[in-house]
Amino acid sequence: MSRAPSRGFSPCAESLMCYFETMLMPDFEKGQGLVPAVVQEHRSGKVLMLAYVNRLAWERTLETGEAHYWSRSRNELWHKGATSGNVQKVMEIFVDCDQDTVLFKVEQVGGAACHTGYESCFYRKVGRDGTASVVGVKVFDPEKVYGR
Amino acid sequence: MSRAPSRGFSPCAESLMCYFETMLMPDFEKGQGLVPAVVQEHRSGKVLMLAYVNRLAWERTLETGEAHYWSRSRNELWHKGATSGNVQKVMEIFVDCDQDTVLFKVEQVGGAACHTGYESCFYRKVGRDGTASVVGVKVFDPEKVYGR
Numbered sequence: 217m218s219r220a221p222s223r224g225f226s227p228c229a230e231s232l233m234c235y236f237e238t239m240l241m242p243d244f245e246k247g248q249g250l251v252p253a254v255v256q257e258h259r260s261g262k263v264l265m266l267a268y269v270n271r272l273a274w275e276r277t278l279e280t281g282e283a284h285y286w287s288r289s290r291n292e293l294w295h296k297g298a299t300s301g302n303v304q305k306v307m308e309i310f311v312d313c314d315q316d317t318v319l320f321k322v323e324q325v326g327g328a329a330c331h332t333g334y335e336s337c338f339y340r341k342v343g344r345d346g347t348a349s350v351v352g353v354k355v356f357d358p359e360k361v362y363g364r
Numbered sequence: 365m366s367r368a369p370s371r372g373f374s375p376c377a378e379s380l381m382c383y384f385e386t387m388l389m390p391d392f393e394k395g396q397g398l399v400p401a402v403v404q405e406h407r408s409g410k411v412l413m414l415a416y417v418n419r420l421a422w423e424r425t426l427e428t429g430e431a432h433y434w435s436r437s438r439n440e441l442w443h444k445g446a447t448s449g450n451v452q453k454v455m456e457i458f459v460d461c462d463q464d465t466v467l468f469k470v471e472q473v474g475g476a477a478c479h480t481g482y483e484s485c486f487y488r489k490v491g492r493d494g495t496a497s498v499v500g501v502k503v504f505d506p507e508k509v510y511g512r
Contacts, residue, residue, distance in 0.1 A: 240488060240496030254402050254411055261409025263402055266465040278492055310486035311496065313478050317414040319486045330461050338458035338467045340388060344426055348388030348459065 243315040244271050250286060251316050255329065258307040258321035264329035265337040267296075269318060281306055283320055300361070302326030328355035331362070391463040392419050398434060399464050403477065406455040406469040412477035413485040415444075417466060429454055431468055448509070450474030476503035479510070 242251040250268040257264055267285040269277070272293055276284040283304035287294040297303035304322040311318050330337040330352075339352020390399040398416040405412055415433040417425070420441055424432040431452035435442040445451035452470040459466050478485040478500075487500020 238495045238497070240490050241494065252400050252414060254414060256409075256411055261404075263404055263411065263467055266400060266402060266460065278490075278494060281492065309490040310499075311488050311490055312414065312485040313480050313482070313487070314485075317485075318490075319411055332461050334461070337460040337462075337465075339461070340459050342388050342426075342457040342459055342466075344429065346389065346426060347386045349386070351458075 240311050240315070241271075242269070242274060242311055242318055244274075246316045250288070251318055253283075253285065254317065254319045255283065255304065256319060256321050257324055259323075262336055263338055264322070264324060264335070267294075274318075277306055277309070277320070283322055297325060300326065302328070304329070326355070331358060333358045333361070388459050388463070389419075390417065390422060390459055390466055392422075394464045398436070399466055401431075401433065402465065402467045403431065403452065404467060404469050405472055407471075410484055411486055412470070412472060412483070415442075422466075425454055425457070425468070431470055445473060448474065450476070452477070474503070479506060481506045481509070 244251060249270050253267050253269045255264045255267065256262065268288055269284070270286040273284040273286045276293065276295070283296050283306050285294045285296060286292075295303070302325045304320070304324055306320050306322050308321040309318060310321075324335075328335050330339065332339070333354045333356045334352040335355050336352055339350055340348045341351045342348050392399060397418050401415050401417045403412045403415065404410065416436055417432070418434040421432040421434045424441065424443070431444050431454050433442045433444060434440075443451070450473045452468070452472055454468050454470050456469040457466060458469075472483075476483050478487065480487070481502045481504045482500040483503050484500055487498055488496045489499045490496050
């Protein structure tokens, strides 16, 4: 049985078009191929970092369940933690209203997302006077982990 | 009393240089004048939205304690909620390791950060198969608030 599409009509409830209609992809064109990904620890709610995702990184993340980004400095796909084993297991993914930002809720293996050794890259708090203080939790010593 | 600067030496503990040394400003040059601001509800930890901040928006946010952004589409300063009264009271500000992203922890007056009426702009969850489902909480009807 078919019905002519009308305003407000959604075929999702009764046809296979549903599958295609609900596919949701970030709008990579908007940001010259990249969208920012906010990365949040899925249990504590702590915001760990912000990185960038292109279409390849998005697809690899969906395929593998581990966070992949596009490194803007190295200009290459970045499977975070691939070498150290401190990967980010992606528990949930969200896309924002205008599809130009994504949110990954992750389990951070090893406990630290930041290359400085802090749990979160946002380890410095800025006061209303513009001055900063370190408030983060240091999980590892980067000199020991990455060498000098 | 003075001491020659040496590796690892910080004058912060004993001089007025401290004040200047601990001023922390985002690196606006890196992103052609803009850095992304992750916006998080300070009590629930929910990520509400991502917007962009330039130097003017940064300074206004520090001065007023209410979130100011730079609207990329309108190319103007955006005092979020200025018209509706649904401002974001900035409770805490963080700057990330490489100073190209900031995190605002806010109290969202009115309960909804998204122009669609949802509490968070990240109201759509994407499954491993790439399909989306709406999981957010709608706080207001945008047609009633903004008109048609």
